[in-house]
Amino acid sequence: MSKANPPTSETLADEWLVVRCQLGERDAFDELVARWQLPLWRYARQLTGHDAASDDATQDVWLRVLRGIARLREGAKLRPWLFGIAHRVLMDRLREQYRMPLVSDDAADLEAIPIDESALQLEADLAALSDGLARLPAPACEVLTLFYLQQLSLDEVSQVLAVPVGTVKSRLHRARRLLRLQLDIQGER
CATH class of the missing domain: 1.10.1740.10 (RNA polymerase sigma factor, region 2, helix turn helix motif)
Known part of the structure; x- marks a missing residue:
């Protein structure tokens, strides 16, 4: 019980x-x-x-x-x-x-935000993490944001996304793996 x-x-x-x-x-x-x-x-x-x-x-x-x-x-x-x-x-x-059709005159929108070299190492790490999150597919970014940044429990994330807890766990696992890959590609890990 x-x-x-x-x-x-x-x-x-x-x-x-x-x-x-x-x-x-x-x-x-x-x-x-x-x-x-x-x-x-x-x-x-x-x-x-x-x-x-x-x-x-x-x-x-x-x-x-x-x-x-x-x-x-x-x-x-x-x-x-x-x-x-x-x-x-x-x-x-x-x-x-x-x-909507994708039309943009501003090439800067498509570029990654550069990391300020003079910033503290922590700020650089946070910027790289944020950039890595931004490059993830929306569902992966969302589950990581809800669980880690908003600190919702697995049950609460399950309620928000209207999926079973097991699905949340598998999405978290996949999203963490994708984020690791992104950080490896950026050379931040």
Whole structure:
């Protein structure tokens, strides 16, 4: 028999925010945005690669959250619920991009961002890692971002992506292998 994990203070705070939002407290929604804006924006930034696209996507996420918060039944599941909405918004946007013809006058968009040689070694490593992530297919980048950068559990990633936990594990394994290959190709490993 397995015991459920006891709720953390963050989970309890999220639950309370959800209840307050559902009761119509305007300040509660502002608190919710303040608490989750940056993590959602970083997730969107990692997948889109552009600040402006991340801003637009997170704005869409918040509109969907505002419209749907009343239907959220388990406040403890706020985190995977928010990232699930972000996942759907970003996948919708990716589908739209794939439908559009690829036209670009700016060759710099197609180039990798150069790593500043004068930066600290840690900054260089982070830039190389970010560049390697950007070169991965969207599903691989997404699963790594959710698990490692957003620190969602396997169960939460499973909920966000709407796939079984075993699929998340295999996607993580494949994505890590692809990232290692990218870093080897760049000579960063």
